[in-house]
Structures are given as C-alpha cells and as structure tokens.
Amino acid sequence: MEDICIANLSNPSHAEALVFLLNEYAKDDMGGNTELPDFAKENLAAELQKRQGAHVIIGSVPKLCCKD
Template sequence: MSEHIVLAQLENPQHQQDLLMLLNAYAVDPMGGNEGLSDYTKKNLIEAMKHNPQVFSLLCYVDDKPAAICNCVIGFSTFKAKPLLNIHDMAVLPEYRGRGLSHKLLARAEQEARERGCCKLTLEVLNGNEIAKASYLKFGFTGYELDPQLGLAEFWEKAL
C-alpha cells in the first residue's frame, strides 16, 4: 500500500475532481453536516480557490486513489503579527480511517505553515467528535483559552 500527499494543483483536472469528491464525501458525513455540496459550490469552488492565494488543499492518495483531504486557509494573528494556518476541512474517507492519514495530512499542513512563516495552526472540531478530538490532542492541539477563569474559546458564526 503506497500513500502520498500532494499540494493540489488547481489547474489539474484530476486534482479538481478528487478535491470535489473528497469534500462532498465529508459534507454528507454526519461530522460534515449530512448534506452534500450545493450545485453552486460544485460549479464555483475550484475557480474561487484559484483566485484566492490564501487557500490551498492537500490531497492524500492511497494506491493512487483519493483517500483524504485537508483544506487550509492562511489567516493572520494580530497578537503575533504573523500569519497563521487554519485547517478549515479535514476528512478521511471511511474505508481509509484508522491508518494515520489525518496525522500525515496535519504534518504536511504544519510543514506548509512553517514554510510560510506562520505562528500557529488552528482548527475547529465538533464537541461530540471524540475521535477527531483525540487525534488532534495526540498531534499536539489544545483548546484555546487566554485565562482559565474565562474558559475555552468557542467558534461562532453568523450566516450571510
């Protein structure tokens, strides 16, 4: 069994197809919201990513078949005055889980972050996703808090 991770080349039709397939598989998973990507997203995501140099995808292949994805967004830490790397989506297809692919993707994301001068990695994880939380803890992530008396930071949103 061979595994390899590539930085998705958004001009490559195979990478485009694999990125959309892997992201849609994540979207239909309970941890991704149980709803596939919209037709709009399927039609526009690749072009939108091509025009945003702060966004990139890592694709993991097992025996040359797409198995996992890590979508990343470069952000900025005002407290550190440096970029940060947010792991926006992390997903492994069910048939490839338990092989350590997420840690391999995280390691590659960390390598990319270091090469880009980032001060930290960030990500969001559902409170009930115990498997992912255990994996992230094992990799070195922790909950974010400035003061234990104020508690952990929470990820909130307002849809527009």
C-alpha cells in the same frame, strides 16, 4: 503506497478530488448530512484558485491523485 501532494487546482483530477472529498465530508454526520450544492461543486476549485492564501493538500493512493 500513499502519495501526498500540493494540489494544482487547474489540474482536473486534483479539482475533482477536492470536490469529491469535501462532498463526502458534507454528506457525513460531521458535515451536516447534506451534499454540497451543485453551485459549490461547480465553482469551488476555480474560486479557491483566485485566493492567494488557499492551499490544498491531497493524500491518496497514486492511482487516484498526484499524477500531473
């Protein structure tokens, strides 16, 4: 069964899932065929947490995400 959750980016597994998913998109043709820079990977979750209007929703199988 799949789970959908509002990510808590202070939770390392949620932050890691966000970076993983965005990096996979970036590596695809639609994302430009290039991995995210290391700086982006290292700072993305922390910088998004600073923005009031940023919301991240993650859908996954329970084993990979959404367990606090």
